[in-house]
Amino acid sequence: MKNLLLASTSTVHGKPYLSYLFEALQEHFKGVKEILFVPFARPGGITHDAYTTTARKAFSEIDIGVKGVHEFEDMKMAVRQAQGFFIGGGNSFVLLHDLYKHGLLSLIKEKVENSIPYFGTSAGSNVAGPTIMNTNDMPIIYPPSFDAMGLIPFNINPHFLDPDPNSTHMGETRETRIIEYQHFNTTPVIGIREGSWIEVKGDTFTLRGTLTARWFVTGNETVELPTGTKIEV
Amino acid sequence: MKNLLLASTSTVHGKPYLSYLFEALQEHFKGVKEILFVPFARPGGITHDAYTTTARKAFSEIDIGVKGVHEFEDMKMAVRQAQGFFIGGGNSFVLLHDLYKHGLLSLIKEKVENSIPYFGTSAGSNVAGPTIMNTNDMPIIYPPSFDAMGLIPFNINPHFLDPDPNSTHMGETRETRIIEYQHFNTTPVIGIREGSWIEVKGDTFTLRGTLTARWFVTGNETVELPTGTKIEV
Numbered sequence: 172m173k174n175l176l177l178a179s180t181s182t183v184h185g186k187p188y189l190s191y192l193f194e195a196l197q198e199h200f201k202g203v204k205e206i207l208f209v210p211f212a213r214p215g216g217i218t219h220d221a222y223t224t225t226a227r228k229a230f231s232e233i234d235i236g237v238k239g240v241h242e243f244e245d246m247k248m249a250v251r252q253a254q255g256f257f258i259g260g261g262n263s264f265v266l267l268h269d270l271y272k273h274g275l276l277s278l279i280k281e282k283v284e285n286s287i288p289y290f291g292t293s294a295g296s297n298v299a300g301p302t303i304m305n306t307n308d309m310p311i312i313y314p315p316s317f318d319a320m321g322l323i324p325f326n327i328n329p330h331f332l333d334p335d336p337n338s339t340h341m342g343e344t345r346e347t348r349i350i351e352y353q354h355f356n357t358t359p360v361i362g363i364r365e366g367s368w369i370e371v372k373g374d375t376f377t378l379r380g381t382l383t384a385r386w387f388v389t390g391n392e393t394v395e396l397p398t399g400t401k402i403e404v
Numbered sequence: 405m406k407n408l409l410l411a412s413t414s415t416v417h418g419k420p421y422l423s424y425l426f427e428a429l430q431e432h433f434k435g436v437k438e439i440l441f442v443p444f445a446r447p448g449g450i451t452h453d454a455y456t457t458t459a460r461k462a463f464s465e466i467d468i469g470v471k472g473v474h475e476f477e478d479m480k481m482a483v484r485q486a487q488g489f490f491i492g493g494g495n496s497f498v499l500l501h502d503l504y505k506h507g508l509l510s511l512i513k514e515k516v517e518n519s520i521p522y523f524g525t526s527a528g529s530n531v532a533g534p535t536i537m538n539t540n541d542m543p544i545i546y547p548p549s550f551d552a553m554g555l556i557p558f559n560i561n562p563h564f565l566d567p568d569p570n571s572t573h574m575g576e577t578r579e580t581r582i583i584e585y586q587h588f589n590t591t592p593v594i595g596i597r598e599g600s601w602i603e604v605k606g607d608t609f610t611l612r613g614t615l616t617a618r619w620f621v622t623g624n625e626t627v628e629l630p631t632g633t634k635i636e637v
Contacts, residue, residue, distance in 0.1 A: 184572035215580055216587030262584055264543075304544050307575060310497075311537050311585040313550045330575035339417035341598055342540060342563035347448055351495055352544040354449030365574055 174199070174288040175322060175371035177296035179329045179363040181260050189229040189292075191366065195379070197233050199288055200255050205236035207253035209279075211269035212261025212294040226259060240275070250278045253287060260293025260329070263306035267298055268314040280320045289322070293329045296369070300326040304352060305360050307345075323371060324359075324404045331362030331385055346385070346393065353389040359404060360387040367398070376402040407432070408522040408555060408604035410529035412562045412596040414493050422462040422525075424599065428612070430466050432521055433488050438469035440486035442512075444502035445494025445527040459492060473508070483511045486520060493526025493562070496539035500531055501547040513553040522555070526562040529602070533559040537585060538593050540578075556604060557592075557637045564595030564618055579618070579626065586622040592637060593620040600631070609635040 176192075176199045183191050200206065210222035223239035230237045237257070243249035250256075256279060258266070270276040276298075283289045291299050297306050298319040305328040334344040343351070349360050362385035363369065363378075370377045378384050378400045386396050396402070409425075409432045416424050433439065443455035456472035463470045470490070476482035483489075489512060491499070503509040509531075516522045524532050530539050531552040538561040567577040576584070582593050595618035596602065596611075603610045611617050611633045619629050629635070 180574045182574050184574060213587070214576070214584075216584050265584075265588070305542060307542070309538060309540070309581040309585055310543055310550055311581075312588050317543055317546045330573065332573060332575070340563065340565060341413045341415050341417060342565070343447070348542040348544075351447075351449050351498075352542055354446070355498070355544050 172373040176290045178292045178368040180365040181292035183366050203255040206255035208237045209240050209258040212266035214261035246273050255288045257290045258295030263294040263297045263303045263308045264312050266294045268312045271315050296327045326360045328362040331364045349387050357389045405606040411525045411601040413598040414525035416599050436488040439488035441470045442473050442491040445499035447494035488521045490523045491528030496527040496530045496536045496541045497545050499527045501545045504548050529560045559593045561595040564597045590622045
């Protein structure tokens with residue numbers, strides 16, 4: 172059974188990295204001693220090593236070891252032997268580019284379809300969807316495709332932001348951008364706010380955390396989903 | 405001599421579409437009776453016709469006619485015969501995708517290199533640079549490349565936004581995104597705030613409007629450029 176935890180953000184304001192998710196992660200990775208971390212998204216351009224150190228430190232709080240996939244000469248073998256995955260946030264284009272470059276995209280997908288637990292934050296959640304077309308990131312590198320893992324039947328817009336009613340800025344709001352997307356695409360999109368996550372158990376998709384989320388289906392009115400909603404596609 | 409006016413935004417808060425630029429546009433398009441409008445970026449997914457109507461209405465205030473490129477059966481011929489170009493804002497991915505699809509990218513570039521005046525706003529300014537890698541837009545369609553017209557030797561980040569010091573949002577700031585870009589690319593980037601534009605006369609690039617702009621060169625400290633600066637690349 173597929174088992175994914177897809178978070179809007181790694182960090183909520185004022186709390187240490189991942190700490191708001193520790194309880195959920197303990198449950199999610201129950202029985203897993205070590206996970207494979209994919210640091211490709213490199214937030215702020217940090218190195219794979221530095222990023223892995225950050226992830227390792229956080230997971231040590233819940234007694235789970237972390238290996239960076241880049242530490243292995245044979246990355247594919249590392250994926251095949253992994254007992255759990257964590258794909259960290261950063262830039263979705265860089266992440267997807269590197270997943271293709273190293274031939275890991277379909278391999279990770281296959282493992283997760285065969286019940287290996289997957290945890291993603293931000294860009295790492297985004298690539299679990301059918302495409303990265305609802306990322307907020309800058310296209311700083313050209314990936315061979317925008318197609319991602321398709322482990323869930325809808326796209327994720329992480330760090331979803333409501334419009335600021337006092338803003339004088341004329342750039343598009345997040346909602347406007349997603350509605351533009353719907354003129355060209357029919358895959359549904361969920362905008363998840365910082366502090367929310369999607370729990371995937373087989374084909375059941377549940378909104379978790381304390382906040383509501385925004386749900387965009389082409390041709391329908393955009394709706395606000397309460398936490399606990401089982402998302403029907 | 406190349407002659408471009410590349411604006412951060414079509415509209416500043418509280419003023420009608422393009423109106424803050426009317427004076428500059430009259431000078432820019434001096435002697436031109438009619439311009440060719442490229443509505444491909446379709447802000448909010450509006451139709452090419454509706455977008456062209458908006459542009460036509462604004463330019464009628466300064467007695468310049470507007471034809472939409474989509475109104476021509478032979479778009480390439482329309483480009484070849486144009487006396488001026490206006491490429492409007494919206495989604496940079498959709499714009500670039502359609503410029504490639506209709507084979508217009510290199511044609512427009514060639515005309516502008518041969519002194520036909522070019523006016524761009526937002527996405528229309530972005531595609532004048534070497535690549536669209538510093539757009540803020542969502543990647544809602546996959547273009548055959550991120551390479552754009554390269555009419556100027558640096559990329560444009562339109563609608564440049566300073567970080568909000570009171571924000572609790574954990575998504576990346578604009579500056580962080582551009583600095584991530586610099587880890588992978590060496591083309592300089594200018595972040596132009598709403599109300600600013602770049603005036604291009606041959607190989608002279610001048611910051612216009614009342615605001616400063618942010619200038620990013622890989623390996624250097626990011627600097628703030630006063631209006632009137634001649635940008636040296």
